[in-house]
Amino acid sequence: MDISGDFPNGIKWYGTKGSLFVTRDEQASPTAAAGQKVNIQPLVASDPKILDSVIGPDEIHLYTSTEQHLNWIECIRSRKQPTAPVEIGHRACSTCLLHHIAMKTNRRLHWDPERERFHNDDEANAMLSRPQRAPYNFESSFS
Numbered sequence: 001m002d003i004s005g006d007f008p009n010g011i012k013w014y015g016t017k018g019s020l021f022v023t024r025d026e027q028a029s030p031t032a033a034a035g036q037k038v039n040i041q042p043l044v045a046s047d048p049k050i051l052d053s054v055i056g057p058d059e060i061h062l063y064t065s066t067e068q069h070l071n072w073i074e075c076i077r078s079r080k081q082p083t084a085p086v087e088i089g090h091r092a093c094s095t096c097l098l099h100h101i102a103m104k105t106n107r108r109l110h111w112d113p114e115r116e117r118f119h120n121d122d123e124a125n126a127m128l129s130r131p132q133r134a135p136y137n138f139e140s141s142f143s
Contacts, residue, residue: 010040018046101127 010023021044045051055061065071065083075082084092094116101124102109110119118124131137 018050020045020050097128 010021012019012021021041023040023042043051063081063083068083071082074080091113098109098111101118104127105121105124109121109124111117112119117128
């Protein structure tokens with residue numbers, strides 16, 4: 001996966017059969033002249049066949065919802081899993097934060113998702129958290 005200030009706002013995913021670029025913005029670009037809007041497609045594939053592929057009856061079909069906030073409220077009432085369970089939300093947010101740290105350090109980093117630490121990189125690991133004010137810091141919970 002690549003995230004870069006050189007791209008329009010979005011994420012490019014790489015897989016074994018090609019790549020996908022996904023964005024929520026249809027008119028934005030950090031590389032455009034100040035104030036200029038550039039039309040971009042919200043979903044682009046390296047091979048257009050990827051976008052037309054059909055999920056077969058024996059393949060995994062994902063849970064769909066048209067509105068994430070409504071889905072969250074419905075799941076509080078029903079006790080069902082939302083479209084984005086806690087672990088998925090955590091990993092999605094982590095991905096953005098990790099890429100931000102990589103851009104700040106301006107180098108390739110190696111992430112251990114089980115330990116949630118960078119391999120042999122104290123500088124990058126120091127950026128994983130920041131000092132918290134009371135009563136939200138760990139120490140004040142035990143005073």
